[in-house]
Amino acid sequence: MKETSSFSAHLKANALAVEELLSDLLGPVVGMDEIARPRNLLAAMRHGVLNGGKRLRPFLVSASTALLGGDADAALRIGAALECVHCYSLVHDDLPAMDDDDLRRGQPTVHIAFDEATAILAGDSLLTFAFDIIAAPETPLPDRQKTALILALARASGHGGMAGGQALDLAAEKSAPGEAGIVTLQAMKTGALIRFACEAGAIIADASDEDRRRLRAFGEKIGLAFQLADDLLDLTADAQAMGKATGKDAARGKGTLVALHGQAWAERELEELVAQAENLLQPYGARSAILVETARFIANRRS
């Protein structure tokens, strides 16, 4: 299952569009109702979010929106908002009190390039800005859909989702969770935002409840695949390829499903998850090709 060049081009083009939009939104011009944009804080926010990531989550928003015939500009803005949430979580996770990482994608992390206080505030501001972007009049969606997106994003990223998952992850360093604990932790820490990315397409397209459930289930499958692939990478990749420290999970004694069941199991499980994800999209026929490729890309990524 080789990544096709057209998929790769699609992914890159979307990432570029997301970066451009975020760079515009985080420009020096003070928006309506804002008092000022402190230069240093803005620079730290830009450092945290304009970092050349793959922008996989925004890509999922755009691809799932396209599948169901929703507005592409709206999807781009929701994707940018989601990326703000994802990047805020990286900025805070990298802090000395959390994972204490100096490097992220080969660059100094925000608290290294700036300072700890600025990194905390930049993360806070990116999180806040995500909801600003969705609610803003520039997002071409009815208020009903905006409210649904804000609620779903808040639930995916708060104490019952991503932030809660990070809390469980910290606890796991002290007391190793069992298999069920690992599954919950991962569903929260990485799964919830990926699920949201797929579900968002259904909300943006104002699709049926059945479509929304299907995209949500698809998001759950690829969220699991993402985490398994990540755990495999943590075992096998070297620091150079990842642009960050690796092998840290093992060093900290953190349990992963790969550690519990072994690499061969994980590789079979990844194939199974991709097949299940594909199967969920069968009703959409050929239109789902790009999402299916995304699922394969996630399972097979090497960085």
Added chain:
Amino acid sequence: MKETSSFSAHLKANALAVEELLSDLLGPVVGMDEIARPRNLLAAMRHGVLNGGKRLRPFLVSASTALLGGDADAALRIGAALECVHCYSLVHDDLPAMDDDDLRRGQPTVHIAFDEATAILAGDSLLTFAFDIIAAPETPLPDRQKTALILALARASGHGGMAGGQALDLAAEKSAPGEAGIVTLQAMKTGALIRFACEAGAIIADASDEDRRRLRAFGEKIGLAFQLADDLLDLTADAQAMGKATGKDAARGKGTLVALHGQAWAERELEELVAQAENLLQPYGARSAILVETARFIANRRS
């Protein structure tokens, strides 16, 4: 201008209602779309938000909503959301990398009672939860008003508002700002949320643009008064009365308008601000009595 006992009773009753609602919302029951509520994180969030504050901002939301005939239950929920934002900012401001405070209202701060990582995540989660509360189906408002509230709250609390003000405040420790810089810093750090509290009433009541501008201007005046009173307190109150360290601004060489112009000037200015605030509410006649009392309370508070 003595605080009347009926005002004090009003303030306390509203604070109790806000605490009850927040305690319910932050209970152990997992909400729709949440995966789990990690016990330790939830306890830290509760520690950060259920701390017996005066709940002045929620009170302003309820009073300004009542002035314009809006729904009281909606106002209570928006007030609770706003308090989550206010309290998240306190949790993060207290962190060692920021103001490094061990005490808040006489109690250990969140990073002391728990740990730094948990305090960061509890703050993040409270901020996220604010938008959850507003967007949730339980908030009895049309989506148009929810979106307007979310946008206004995000702008008031993000890089162009409160968080930006905190960034300026940190910078002020290294290089003292001039008068204009102090005014901007304070308008962002404390003014923006107080202005939002008052403006929120106009949004909840779906009032006219004229009403909204008036409440907003009222909020700006009492925000300035709040900060001046705070600066006066920092100079004069002892740590016991405040339940936290005092005199810290002066010790850090932070500029305040009180330091620039003196105590007598600040006391005259406070009276002037209250008069201007009162004046803005004249069109509402006797109905505005409680907001006028709030303005006086803010200017004269001793803790």
